[in-house]
Amino acid sequence: MGLKSGDQGAMAELYDRYSSVVYAVALRVLGDTGAAEDVLQEVFLQLWRRPGAFDAARGSLGSWLAVITRNRAIDSLRKRRPETDIEDVVLSVAPDLAADAERTRAAEKVRGVMGSMAPAQRSALEMAYWEGMSHSEIANKTGEPLGTVKTRIRAGLIALRKAFQN
């Protein structure tokens, strides 16, 4: 008799689908494999403890996990207490990208859009996103007015949105 054994559990299934996304985001922020593993563990345990925090009708699980992972990793990097409850993180539909090939393609597209931005805009967005710097910290570092930094960050995000709408 042919016998095909199934998955060990829903959690294992979710882990296998999304752990590489979660780990890559945590590692990019923290640059340390041990710390990234801790965030990976924390994010999936939160999902296990509070599955109701994710709204399946809106957005995609992959994107939601990526966003809360980035936020947790920044909290860990900056040694601060989490300020946003995961249940309050609601995002509009974004790609799920459970499949590696699809994710690689989207990642290349994002890098393409980032590459086409003016260097000052790209670095403002990257400092805010991957280093968790506030707009005043960025303004201090670059010597630019606060308002300019804010405008750059928002315009950068909107540019990404537009690239994926087309």
Added chain:
Amino acid sequence: MSEHERYAEDLALYALDALQGEDRARVDEHLASCAACRLELEQLRGDTALLALSATGPRPPQRARQRLLDAVAREPRLPRMVEASQRRSWWGWLGWAATAAVVIFALSLWRENSALRQNLLSASSRAAQNRRELEELRRLAAPILEPDAQRVTLVAAKAPPQPQGKAFYLRSRGSLVFLANNMPPLPPQKAYELWLIPASGAPIPAGVFKPDARGNASVVNPPLPAGAEAKAFAITVENEAGSPAPTTPVLMVGAGE
């Protein structure tokens, strides 16, 4: 400058979790009364997700998976309800697809429950009722959610793995969960399209999907017209943008049981 424009830049910072203290409180206050800005915040968070997803790198070490599963096993959310022998016969039949579907339905119900809780002033009794119903659902779903439950799909001896799809459709909610496995890979620019075949009229598009490297795929809550009655579900191969009507022969089809 309109009210929304005034908040536009702060919303971007809020979406990045970069707004603290008084600035954050001010935006929170505005968000409480402004649906347009809440929507914009959700979109900006979606934009930040694109940035996050651009991170690529090595897979996590194997030990991280075991560490998580061990931690999950130490934290059973739900009581054990079914003995192993009974569980096996159940799960052999239901398989992983049913597991995932129940989990997804439970997720959306739990979310509804939490939304109700936030609205306690106006709906405290309904919330309590809802919570009781969800407790019952959790109790019923316990054996499905148990991480150590064994799940086995039996197929005919010596048969190669067959493509298999399962659709779970709740007409009253317009809610559809579809899961497939062993789906053959597709040529570039092509995708599978799922169709809801109504009792009368043309097939209704019910989502486009591509299998992952292991042949697994899912479609969760595609946009569907309200109250559509499903006689069957079917799958064709279409261009990856999807098609309003099937253009190729039906590859897989199934009627309700």
